Amino acid sequence: MLAFTLRRAIQAIGVMIAVGIISFSMFRFAGDPVNQIVSLDTPAAEREAVRKSLGLDDPVVLQFARYFGNAAQFKFGVSYQFRQPVSSLLMERMPATLELAACATVFAMVFGILMGVYSALKRDTFLAKVFQAVSLIGISLPTFLIGILLIYLFAVVLGWLPSFGRGEVVRLGWWTTGLLTISGLKALIMPSVTLGLFQMTLIMRLVRAEMLEVLRTDYIRFARARGLTTRAIHFGHALRNTLVPVITVAGLQFGSVIAFAIITETVFQWPGMGLLFVQAVQNVDIPIMAAYLLMVSLIFVTINLVVDILYTVVDPRLRSTLRRPT
Amino acid sequence: MIEPVLSVRNLRVEFVTRRDILRAIDGVSFDIAKGEVLGVVGESGAGKSVTGLAVIGLIDRPGRIAGGEIYLSGMRIDNLPPEELRRIRGKRIGMIFQDPLTSLNPLYRIGDQLVETIRTHLNLSETAARKRAIDLLAEVGIPAPEKRIDAYPHEFSGGMRQRVVIALAICAEPELIIADEPTTALDVSVQAQIISLIKRLGRDHGTAVMLVTHDMGVIAETSDRVAVMYSGRIAEIGPVLDVVQNPLHPYAKGLMGAIPTLASDTDRLVQIPGSMPRLSAIPPGCPFNPRCAFAFDRCRVERPEPIRHGSQSVACHLYDTAATETAA
Numbered sequence: 001m002l003a004f005t006l007r008r009a010i011q012a013i014g015v016m017i018a019v020g021i022i023s024f025s026m027f028r029f030a031g032d033p034v035n036q037i038v039s040l041d042t043p044a045a046e047r048e049a050v051r052k053s054l055g056l057d058d059p060v061v062l063q064f065a066r067y068f069g070n071a072a073q074f075k076f077g078v079s080y081q082f083r084q085p086v087s088s089l090l091m092e093r094m095p096a097t098l099e100l101a102a103c104a105t106v107f108a109m110v111f112g113i114l115m116g117v118y119s120a121l122k123r124d125t126f127l128a129k130v131f132q133a134v135s136l137i138g139i140s141l142p143t144f145l146i147g148i149l150l151i152y153l154f155a156v157v158l159g160w161l162p163s164f165g166r167g168e169v170v171r172l173g174w175w176t177t178g179l180l181t182i183s184g185l186k187a188l189i190m191p192s193v194t195l196g197l198f199q200m201t202l203i204m205r206l207v208r209a210e211m212l213e214v215l216r217t218d219y220i221r222f223a224r225a226r227g228l229t230t231r232a233i234h235f236g237h238a239l240r241n242t243l244v245p246v247i248t249v250a251g252l253q254f255g256s257v258i259a260f261a262i263i264t265e266t267v268f269q270w271p272g273m274g275l276l277f278v279q280a281v282q283n284v285d286i287p288i289m290a291a292y293l294l295m296v297s298l299i300f301v302t303i304n305l306v307v308d309i310l311y312t313v314v315d316p317r318l319r320s321t322l323r324r325p326t
Numbered sequence: 327m328i329e330p331v332l333s334v335r336n337l338r339v340e341f342v343t344r345r346d347i348l349r350a351i352d353g354v355s356f357d358i359a360k361g362e363v364l365g366v367v368g369e370s371g372a373g374k375s376v377t378g379l380a381v382i383g384l385i386d387r388p389g390r391i392a393g394g395e396i397y398l399s400g401m402r403i404d405n406l407p408p409e410e411l412r413r414i415r416g417k418r419i420g421m422i423f424q425d426p427l428t429s430l431n432p433l434y435r436i437g438d439q440l441v442e443t444i445r446t447h448l449n450l451s452e453t454a455a456r457k458r459a460i461d462l463l464a465e466v467g468i469p470a471p472e473k474r475i476d477a478y479p480h481e482f483s484g485g486m487r488q489r490v491v492i493a494l495a496i497c498a499e500p501e502l503i504i505a506d507e508p509t510t511a512l513d514v515s516v517q518a519q520i521i522s523l524i525k526r527l528g529r530d531h532g533t534a535v536m537l538v539t540h541d542m543g544v545i546a547e548t549s550d551r552v553a554v555m556y557s558g559r560i561a562e563i564g565p566v567l568d569v570v571q572n573p574l575h576p577y578a579k580g581l582m583g584a585i586p587t588l589a590s591d592t593d594r595l596v597q598i599p600g601s602m603p604r605l606s607a608i609p610p611g612c613p614f615n616p617r618c619a620f621a622f623d624r625c626r627v628e629r630p631e632p633i634r635h636g637s638q639s640v641a642c643h644l645y646d647t648a649a650t651e652t653a654a
Contacts, residue, residue, distance in 0.1 A: 218428035218429050219428060219429055219430055219432070221423065222421075222423055222429040222494075223431065224384060224412075224415065225382060225384060225415055225416065225420075225423070225495075226416040226421075226443045226494055226495075227412050227414070227415035227416025227417055227443070227446060227447060228412075228416070228442065228443065229412065229446065236442075237431050240433055241432075241433055315432075316435075316478045317432055
């Protein structure tokens with residue numbers, strides 16, 4: 001188990017180095033960084049001084065090592081537009097994005113699994129067919145359209161929910177949360193639904209398909225032949241077997257939820273990392289873009305690692321390939 | 327007369343498809359007495375497994391029991407509501423399926439699966455159920471059961487898993503065990519062990535066993551009586567020695583003739599010409615008539631009913647002595 005975790009961790013570090021190279025090369029592809037710092041009429045000697053002070057005259061490998069070393073300590077340089085350290089900008093925005101992503105994922109998991117199980121067990125009922133139709137809409141409608149439709153309905157027409165922002169937030173150390181105030185919670189609803197809808201339909205369809213598959217297996221038939229109650233068969237045996245692949249997908253989707261939050265955050269003017277990134281793209285603020293890329297990949301890689309480990313917790317067969325079979 | 331444990335009367339099972347209704351089982355009747363092993367033999371698709379599933383009430387849509395009666399120790403069970411039928415499954419009828427590799431839920435320890443089944447049917451505490459589970463594992467021949475009870479299914483070999491499956495099937499002391507090809511997926515050396523285990527359990531507990539297989543060797547070794555099925559009907563049923571040594575039905579004759587022996591020096595194996603008709607194209611009269619060397623006009627028109635002939639019962643017009651005499 002430990003060897004397995006270590007092996008996966010080393011793979012994860014490898015991936016991060018690769019991403020680091022890409023993010024580092026962004027600086028070089030976007031032209032000479034010195035030009036972006038100094039003004040147009042700066043004399044050449046001064047430019048050289050800046051270049052030297054930033055270490056840009058060192059060999060590329062050394063520069064990369066320094067960049068990566070700094071990034072590993074969450075030092076991403078200074079933003080061009082805000083003139084502030086990128087890491088503090090990101091840290092300020094991160095709670096908003098993580099809270100939104102977490103709420104969206106919880107929403108997607110809870111409703112996705114419930115609807116999936118229902119539509120697998122009661123395949124021919126009217127409600128199951130409604131779920132199927134809704135899931136088709138959720139899968140095919142683009143996120144921004146859903147967001148705008150929700151804003152129109154609940155903020156403009158009905159006036160129940162705020163159309164933008166996080167509402168009031170409470171500060172807990174460096175973390176800010178909207179979960180403790182009414183207005184914060186209200187502000188979370190629409191962005192979470194918008195962001196989680198695609199995931200929800202994905203999970204629902206996955207759970208439905210997996211569950212139907214599992215219900216056809218021999219061990220379910222044997223469980224019925226043993227006279228177990230329908231409840232025990234459906235929720236004890238079938239659901240647990242269904243959840244093995246669902247965990248992977250839901251876990252990996254959490255990464256894309258954070259990445260896709262860019263669109264939702266833009267639609268709802270949600271003060272998170274995604275919005276910061278969009279502004280950075282508009283202003284060619286490369287330190288922020290590079291740091292965002294690294295952060296998102298770090299989250300992805302971490303989630304992957306956690307999912308791999310969770311997998312072995314749920315499925316004993318994977319454990320024994322790592323341990324010696326008794 | 328002692329009441330048989332299982333009594334099936336004129337059972338019919340149909341599968342409703344979009345185009346028509348397929349009759350998988352058509353008028354099957356048989357009894358199994360306490361402690362008796364009935365072997366059910368036939369080609370694939372003859373309706374052996376469906377008969378077993380019908381008895382335990384696990385025919386799924388689009389299939390349905392279309393007629394006939396099933397009695398378990400005198401109590402009619404084919405028309406029970408699902409919840410009462412569930413209480414019988416696993417408690418009064420145990421079932422063993424073909425593939426032990428896929429019969430157990432891979433995510434649960436075998437002990438959990440045993441305890442779950444025991445506590446569903448018997449009013450026992452967790453510890454008492456676990457104790458019983460260990461005893462059961464010992465009884466089916468699993469070494470060091472108190473240790474192995476906490477193992478997962480994948481930690482057992484195929485033969486050991488089939489023993490676990492058997493332990494699960496007998497955990498509430500059922501009156502009847504239905505074993506659907508219990509040895510087909512196993513190695514030959516393990517087959518013999520499993521067969522003798524089933525036989526021993528049947529003898530020790532007085533359990534009736536319905537043994538479904540296409541392996542005549544298994545039947546000859548285990549069964550007291552044998553039923554030969556063809557196209558959803560019983561062609562011949564009788565004591566195993568009589569049927570093996572003196573088969574009456576032309577199909578049974580062909581089937582026994584197809585078993586190669588070491589003694590006879592044959593170059594080519596005997597086979598029955600043709601193949602079993604599909605369910606959608608069962609010929610009128612006797613379903614075997616297109617392949618039968620002895621078929622006559624009556625076989626193509628009139629369906630043969632079972633006729634007693636000595637210790638055996640055979641569904642074939644050749645043995646309808648009454649009709650032949652009146653004709654003569």
